[in-house]
Amino acid sequence: MRLPGPRRRRLACLVVALVVLLALLMASMMIGSTAIAPSVVWDALFHPTADIDHFAIRDYRMPRTIVGLVVGMALGVAGALIQALTRNPLADPGILGVQAGASFAVTVAVGVLGVRDISGYLWFALAGALIVTLMVLTLGSTRRGSSPVVMVLAGVCVGAVLGGVREVLQATNPDAFDAMRSWNAGSIVGRSLDLVWPILPFFAVALVLAFAVSGPLNAMALGDDLAVTQGVRVTRTRVLAIIALTLFVGGATAIAGPIGFVGLMVPHVARWIAGQHQRWIFAYSLLLAPILLLASDILGRIVMRPSEIPVGIVTAFVGAPVLIAMVLRKKASGL
Amino acid sequence: MTMTPLRRRGAALAALLSAALVLSACGGSGDDPNPAGPMRTVKAGNGSVDVPADPQRVVTIGNTTLPFIDMGGAPVGVTEVTASELALIPEKQKATFKAATNVGSSGDQVDMEKLAGLKPDVILAQLPDSEFAQIEKQLKSIAPTLFWGLDTEWKTLAGGLAEAANVTAGLSAQKAEFDKKITKIKETYRKVIDETSFVNVDRWESSDPGTFSIADFGCVEIAQDDIGMNFPKAADGQDPLGWKFLPFEQIAGLSKYDVITYPVDAEGKPKQAFAPVVETNTWKALPAVNSGRALGLFCAGNNSYGPVLQYLDSLDRALATLPAKK
Numbered sequence: 103m104r105l106p107g108p109r110r111r112r113l114a115c116l117v118v119a120l121v122v123l124l125a126l127l128m129a130s131m132m133i134g135s136t137a138i139a140p141s142v143v144w145d146a147l148f149h150p151t152a153d154i155d156h157f158a159i160r161d162y163r164m165p166r167t168i169v170g171l172v173v174g175m176a177l178g179v180a181g182a183l184i185q186a187l188t189r190n191p192l193a194d195p196g197i198l199g200v201q202a203g204a205s206f207a208v209t210v211a212v213g214v215l216g217v218r219d220i221s222g223y224l225w226f227a228l229a230g231a232l233i234v235t236l237m238v239l240t241l242g243s244t245r246r247g248s249s250p251v252v253m254v255l256a257g258v259c260v261g262a263v264l265g266g267v268r269e270v271l272q273a274t275n276p277d278a279f280d281a282m283r284s285w286n287a288g289s290i291v292g293r294s295l296d297l298v299w300p301i302l303p304f305f306a307v308a309l310v311l312a313f314a315v316s317g318p319l320n321a322m323a324l325g326d327d328l329a330v331t332q333g334v335r336v337t338r339t340r341v342l343a344i345i346a347l348t349l350f351v352g353g354a355t356a357i358a359g360p361i362g363f364v365g366l367m368v369p370h371v372a373r374w375i376a377g378q379h380q381r382w383i384f385a386y387s388l389l390l391a392p393i394l395l396l397a398s399d400i401l402g403r404i405v406m407r408p409s410e411i412p413v414g415i416v417t418a419f420v421g422a423p424v425l426i427a428m429v430l431r432k433k434a435s436g437l
Numbered sequence: 438m439t440m441t442p443l444r445r446r447g448a449a450l451a452a453l454l455s456a457a458l459v460l461s462a463c464g465g466s467g468d469d470p471n472p473a474g475p476m477r478t479v480k481a482g483n484g485s486v487d488v489p490a491d492p493q494r495v496v497t498i499g500n501t502t503l504p505f506i507d508m509g510g511a512p513v514g515v516t517e518v519t520a521s522e523l524a525l526i527p528e529k530q531k532a533t534f535k536a537a538t539n540v541g542s543s544g545d546q547v548d549m550e551k552l553a554g555l556k557p558d559v560i561l562a563q564l565p566d567s568e569f570a571q572i573e574k575q576l577k578s579i580a581p582t583l584f585w586g587l588d589t590e591w592k593t594l595a596g597g598l599a600e601a602a603n604v605t606a607g608l609s610a611q612k613a614e615f616d617k618k619i620t621k622i623k624e625t626y627r628k629v630i631d632e633t634s635f636v637n638v639d640r641w642e643s644s645d646p647g648t649f650s651i652a653d654f655g656c657v658e659i660a661q662d663d664i665g666m667n668f669p670k671a672a673d674g675q676d677p678l679g680w681k682f683l684p685f686e687q688i689a690g691l692s693k694y695d696v697i698t699y700p701v702d703a704e705g706k707p708k709q710a711f712a713p714v715v716e717t718n719t720w721k722a723l724p725a726v727n728s729g730r731a732l733g734l735f736c737a738g739n740n741s742y743g744p745v746l747q748y749l750d751s752l753d754r755a756l757a758t759l760p761a762k763k
Contacts, residue, residue, distance in 0.1 A: 134684075134686055135683070135684060135686060135687045135690070136686075136687070136689070136690065152722055153722075154689045154692065154719055154722045154723070155689065157689070157717070157718040157719040157722055158686040158688075158689050158719055160718075161685070161686075161717060161718050161719060162647070162684065162685050162686040162719075163686060218642075219646070220646055280642065280643035283643070283645065284645035284646055284648075285646075289645065291645060291646065291647045291648060291684050292645065292646030292647015292648060292684070292685065293646070293647070403684075408681060408683055408687060408690075409681040409682060409683065410682075410684055
């Protein structure tokens, strides 16, 4: 059976994206402060010995690569969700105040409660993200139900307030600022897999929810009224999408800190390739976002050898001009 | 511009408070306990300053506190030092520190009114230039003030502090002991010093997760400069190597050195911030670690002779256990 043209093209592009992602996963193991041959990487993964390069791959590069993969996937789908939800092409996962909530909770944990390592403030980040999302949901609810515009406004306001308080806390406690500097910049250095395992179930739930609401979100792209006539329960869809978004962003931020641009840029690229169908956009975002994140991380590892640039800074440097170039060339993808 | 009654009252109150502060500040120099005593001229980072020949009331700001106490001085006023720094000094010195009046959390947070109230004979300060520039006038209006920038070499600072506060006897004894220890280490381990490539690694509380540093400042400078041990250091004009946070995967790069030195606490255990490094498999697989050529060294500080002498003792003990190169 031959697949229809657009569908075949989408699938073919998806396979290409998958191949690129697999190549980047390998590159992330090989390229770093020192280059390690593919055969050594292979042996380290499948025939490990006490060789020092094997340790470097198994203990640092592999966990770092997996963290980049998981965080990238989460941010990518979160970006696609928030843009579909708000019907705003400039929306990113931070716009509902989720990242600000996570950052604020971590600042309190570090500055007030004296928590010093990431495994200690992981849950604070997730809780902060959830609490702020609930606040924004409440503030964004009008008498006629939830409104994307009011929700975004509420998110921006709450984010700004929390950001300000966070700055004050950090200014009065420089030690705390030092301790969370790397987390604040958005980095995947030194994150062990122990940080990822507890978050994975949340991501799994979020992914299921995202794909479950992809159909209703397609209908809602035409307007709430039209969606209602098609039997879509708008408020329920919105709440489920926000829960998924919070789990993705809260979890990713808990592990790596606030990483911008991935969730903003990737869904645009996904839409250019896949069109307006949310399920395809989510699928592409799932692959393209870790490609961007891992490529940025590799770049950050080699441009300032022997030091590194946090991936959150590289994604901004790489993502901004790329996005501008694509927007100028293709025009902004409609929503 | 017209003022409302409320504003006028506020302005009057502010003027009164300012006058009180200025008067009280002037009191420190003008009503000095020994205003007519003999004076000396001493040199500091901010030039030649006239100070009382035998100052009794010394206030220390920033990094001058612990070196001054280490030389036997007893300041009447101090700025805070970190708990971790305080934990490393002898009990007697700790008591001296605690007996002094706290005039602020740091150089840029000095309570001038409190400082003036202590009626100091001399103020000793080491802090960033920009912070000193902001408070220089106020300090000088209270008492003769000697300042050293953060780039001042530690021996120069110790000499300047001792001379300014008249604690040269304590300094001379420390210097003699320092010279003796340096000579002993050089003579005892001459061959090792000449034929071994060392690297000194560290981590700080502020280090990013999963990173370490090749530290070329702190106590290692004594091993480099005074003993002549071969440690990597930044080229002239470049930022110190220790400023760069290197990811753990670069621990493998330490294989090229004969001996690795790393920080331990007074009990000889890896310093808390450094502990994650020694727990890595890569560290355990390093040839130097495998062959017992990774040396834990205790460094209580490198800003005055007392802690430096402790470091030299630690280095002496560590070098004595160093296995021969295979």
